[in-house]
Amino acid sequence: MLNIQPVAPQIDIVPPTLTMLAHSQLQTFEPSYINWFNTPSSPCSLFGFRFLSDQPLSLIPLPRSPASVSLSLRTKMAKVYTFEEVVKHNNKNDCWIIVFGKVYDVTQFLHEHPGGDEVLVSATEKDATDEFEFVGHSNTAKNMMSKYYIGDIDRPAVPVKHVQNPTQLQNQSSGVAMKIFQFLVPLLILGLALGLALGLRHYGKNG
């Protein structure tokens, strides 16, 4: 009896009809067909998966999506994740981030990221678009992102983010400086007045 195990994210790019066909037909396939299925030109390989001939038979994804599956097909069939689902992947062993409404699994990229792994882990559990933009990532960086793209975010589910931009931060720090200044000036005046009074008293006694 063949046991067909589902499937990695990549299988989501297969139109549902084909997936169903594969699941139902494969129950009846002889193992000899399986070798053919695994040849690079077979429909299976074309759509990004292959079969293990071990028992139980498993349906597993190919390491890379074949070029023959067009990007537009992949985009149309993109998996949509809820925010709740994405926030579970929030550590160094399993790190997903949301940028520009897309979900990226950057776990394998953590140790290669020029900005360090900590910054990526701290970008989890929120929409990290503003932080990503604030760094001023180059086009090279933006082009690299497609490698880690795993799907889109269910936008309405993303909580409103609170990221301060540089102007806000500047305003905030100048506000703090103003408060310190307002506190110090009266103290300074009081000190001067006291000093003057003591000085006058001293000279008055002596003179």
Ligand code: HEM
């Ligand atoms: C898939 C997502 C990401 C990719 C592919 C990526 C890639 C890169 C690359 C290639 C650089 C080198 C500078 C450049 O070429 O722009 C870089 C730097 C950096 N990245 Fe990212 N990054 C990603 C996400 C993020 C996020 C979400 C954050 C912040 C929350 C971040 C923070 C930084 C920082 C702080 C630097 C160092 C900037 C510097 O030293 O000037 N990155 N990143």
